[in-house]
Amino acid sequence: MDVRRESEHTATKNRTTADRKSERELVVTRVINGPARIVFEAFTKPELFKRWWVPKSFGLSLLSCELDVRAGGTYQLMFSHNGSEPMAFFGRYIEVTRHSRLVWTNEEGDDGGAVTTATFEEKGGKTLLVMHDLYPSKEALDAAIASGATSGMPETLEQLDELVVSLGASVGRS
Amino acid sequence: MRYILNHMVQYTGTRLDASFAALSDATRRGVLEQLGRADASITDLAVKFDMTLTGMKKHVGVLEQAGLVTTEKVGRVRTCKLGTRRLEEETAWLERYRQLWDARFDELDTVVEELKRKEKVHGRKKRK
Numbered sequence: 001m002d003v004r005r006e007s008e009h010t011a012t013k014n015r016t017t018a019d020r021k022s023e024r025e026l027v028v029t030r031v032i033n034g035p036a037r038i039v040f041e042a043f044t045k046p047e048l049f050k051r052w053w054v055p056k057s058f059g060l061s062l063l064s065c066e067l068d069v070r071a072g073g074t075y076q077l078m079f080s081h082n083g084s085e086p087m088a089f090f091g092r093y094i095e096v097t098r099h100s101r102l103v104w105t106n107e108e109g110d111d112g113g114a115v116t117t118a119t120f121e122e123k124g125g126k127t128l129l130v131m132h133d134l135y136p137s138k139e140a141l142d143a144a145i146a147s148g149a150t151s152g153m154p155e156t157l158e159q160l161d162e163l164v165v166s167l168g169a170s171v172g173r174s
Numbered sequence: 175m176r177y178i179l180n181h182m183v184q185y186t187g188t189r190l191d192a193s194f195a196a197l198s199d200a201t202r203r204g205v206l207e208q209l210g211r212a213d214a215s216i217t218d219l220a221v222k223f224d225m226t227l228t229g230m231k232k233h234v235g236v237l238e239q240a241g242l243v244t245t246e247k248v249g250r251v252r253t254c255k256l257g258t259r260r261l262e263e264e265t266a267w268l269e270r271y272r273q274l275w276d277a278r279f280d281e282l283d284t285v286v287e288e289l290k291r292k293e294k295v296h297g298r299k300k301r302k
Binding site: 013014016017018019020026028030032033034038039041042048051052053054055057129131145 | 264267268269271272275276277278279280281282283284285286287289290293
């Protein structure tokens with residue numbers, strides 16, 4: 001594929017992978033062009049964290065972000081989608097190893113309480129970041145996937161619909 | 175969310191034309207919404223949308239060709255359901271999930287670049 005992405009960091013854009021490693025595990029990886037201590041900082045300082053965790057393209061705004069990054073400490077993120085009712089995401093840090101490993105729980109909602117492990121592995125000034133989600137059961141992960149798939153459906157159809165309308169309009173003109 | 179649409183456009187590929195054609199009709203969109211709530215027979219759908227069995231069969235046929243609906247005949251009843259197979263759903267979900275993280279990491283790149291620049295300017299004095 002010969003698709004060039006217009007982006008300020010085209011030259012340094014690394015590939016993100018996402019895989020279901022087992023019935024209970026999801027793994028996401030990406031190389032970040034910076035040392036582990038900096039990447040770790042971006043994960044653990046709220047003022048930095050909130051700049052990247054919710055990309056602008058999601059249409060979500062992060063209302064607040066509290067991170068008490070130490071073993072046993074809690075975190076809470078409040079989001080809103082186009083001014084709708086705020087949603088809270090929260091949990092607890094289980095393990096904090098400076099510049100190399102973070103483990104936290106995800107306790108919001110009913111997605112079965114996955115545990116996320118983030119590891120930061122530095123090589124030659126770059127960091128291999130691995131985000132590992134372990135779900136309590138196969139059913140919990142299946143449910144998370146199914147809810148994501150179905151909740152995306154009406155909106156996706158609506159957008160397809162809009163696209164159909166605009167395509168129809170352009171066909172009409174030509 | 176915009177990126178989901180981008181994804182749809184990229185990944186539904188050749189099916190897209192058929193999907194657009196199928197979705198350009200209000201009844202067929204209604205049928206999809208209906209099937210999103212529960213599977214239904216062609217007869218059920220015909221009654222619900224107040225049309226003849228033949229008319230509904232045609233609509234379902236168009237949706238079926240676009241891969242949006244599957245049908246299965248059990249005895250004398252043909253049951254319709256949304257056409258996305260479970261595995262395809264999971265693959266599509268994983269791709270959306272990947273794109274979500276990819277977008278996040280793009281922003282993380284920006285933050286990290288900035289921190290690296292700052293560190294250069296301030297030198298690495300007093301680093302523990």
